[in-house]
Amino acid sequence: MTQSARQPLPAETPLFIVLNASSGRHEGGEVRQTIERVLGDAGRRFTIFEAINGSELPDQARAALAQARQQHGAVIAAGGDGTLNAVSNLVLGSGVPFGILPQGTFNYFGRSYGIPQDTEHACRCLLDAVIEPVQVGLLNGKVFLVNASLGLYPTLLEDREAWKQRYGRSRLVALWSALATLFRAHRQFRVQLETSGQLRHLRTQTIVVGNNALQLEHLGIAERDALQSKQLVAMTARPMGTLALYGLVLRGLLSRLGDAEQVSSFAFQRMRVRLGKSGRKVKVAMDGEISWMYSPLLFQVADQCLPLLVPRDESLREHDA
Incomplete structure (x- = not known):
């Protein structure tokens, strides 16, 4: 999909962030503080749904998706590969845009679309993002x-x-x-x-x-x-x-x-x-x-693509070495 064909995410779109505090490379508290500082300083509406452990993740993700549907928002997954997978399973087919704040070791998914692994930089990319439909695979649905x-x-x-x-x-x-x-x-x-x-x-x-x-x-x-x-x-x-x-x-x-x-x-x-x-x-x-x-x-x-939020500004995209 060309850059001109991407759909911009309106600046007033609220962000509903599913944070897995037990996953990824950093402490959940550090990641949360960074999210609150960057989005708060930008005046962006956001709500954090924090899962203390993996067992809480599905319920928090469902709650975030419900709010995003009601308020025409976007769902953001913050965590390792398993977190991104769990949240995307719910978002696919819902019509709700999906963003990521990757915390995994290899971060192949984020790197493929230029999404920085640094939480602060990734948050700033969400402030000026476009929606890019991306292919996903299915295993028994x-x-x-x-x-x-x-x-x-x-x-x-x-x-x-x-x-x-x-x-x-x-x-x-x-x-x-x-x-x-x-x-x-x-x-x-x-x-x-x-x-x-x-x-x-x-x-x-x-x-x-x-x-x-x-x-x-x-x-x-x-x-x-x-x-x-x-x-x-x-x-x-x-x-x-x-x-x-x-x-x-x-x-x-x-x-x-x-x-x-x-x-x-x-x-x-x-x-x-x-x-x-x-x-x-x-x-x-x-x-x-x-x-x-x-x-x-x-x-x-999958028949449907995942509406992924990627940086609009190419200079903000993290290119793989």
Whole structure:
């Protein structure tokens, strides 16, 4: 979508901010103070719905969305990837604009649209924002903004969160956690993939479906351009041992994962994944959050776009290095 085609957010639009005080890199109190200072100094109408922990997040998000609908406002999610995911699940299809104040470690979603990770700068961008429709993926009807996965990848994410709780949030901690996880033996499973009426059978340790061009570019996946054609990108790998898995990590760090002979990737609009009998419970991850779903798993592009608030002024957009 071109800049001229974007719809400006009226300056009088009230902002209803869902703040997850327990997520992200910073203390919730620090983030809240920054929000109140920047928006207050600008004279912008806003209300903060603070979730002390993750269990309170859905109720606070529903309350914020209800107020935004009544007062023709916008809903803003302030937190890590899981917070952005949870709030966007409610906002999608509501007609309410959606903004973010990202607090996550990698922030692939925000970086893709030039939204700064610094809370103060991101708040200032909300003061002069435009609405840009962006594609989201669905897994069994649930939104994912960056990726969704099953198999080994959710295990990596679970272990990474445990390491972060112990050693702090950083990309180096995430890397060491991955190396420790891959050192263990991991289960293989047989899956049936159905796309465009065609069936394929494979044995793998993981399936990852991407919806973020920046992440796919950093990994070196050639099909990333397919996202511009309203498609998602699936990545699978043949079963392999620890040394080969370490090699894939290295290739990913060098943006060459797509060159590995063990890795295959392809674009699609709709893919059904079956693991054994229907009704089997499967551990999945969506934007870093772990949950259980029943097989078969249906990955698809959402019919509706998410009306994302992005900086109007290109000089305020944070360009990825």
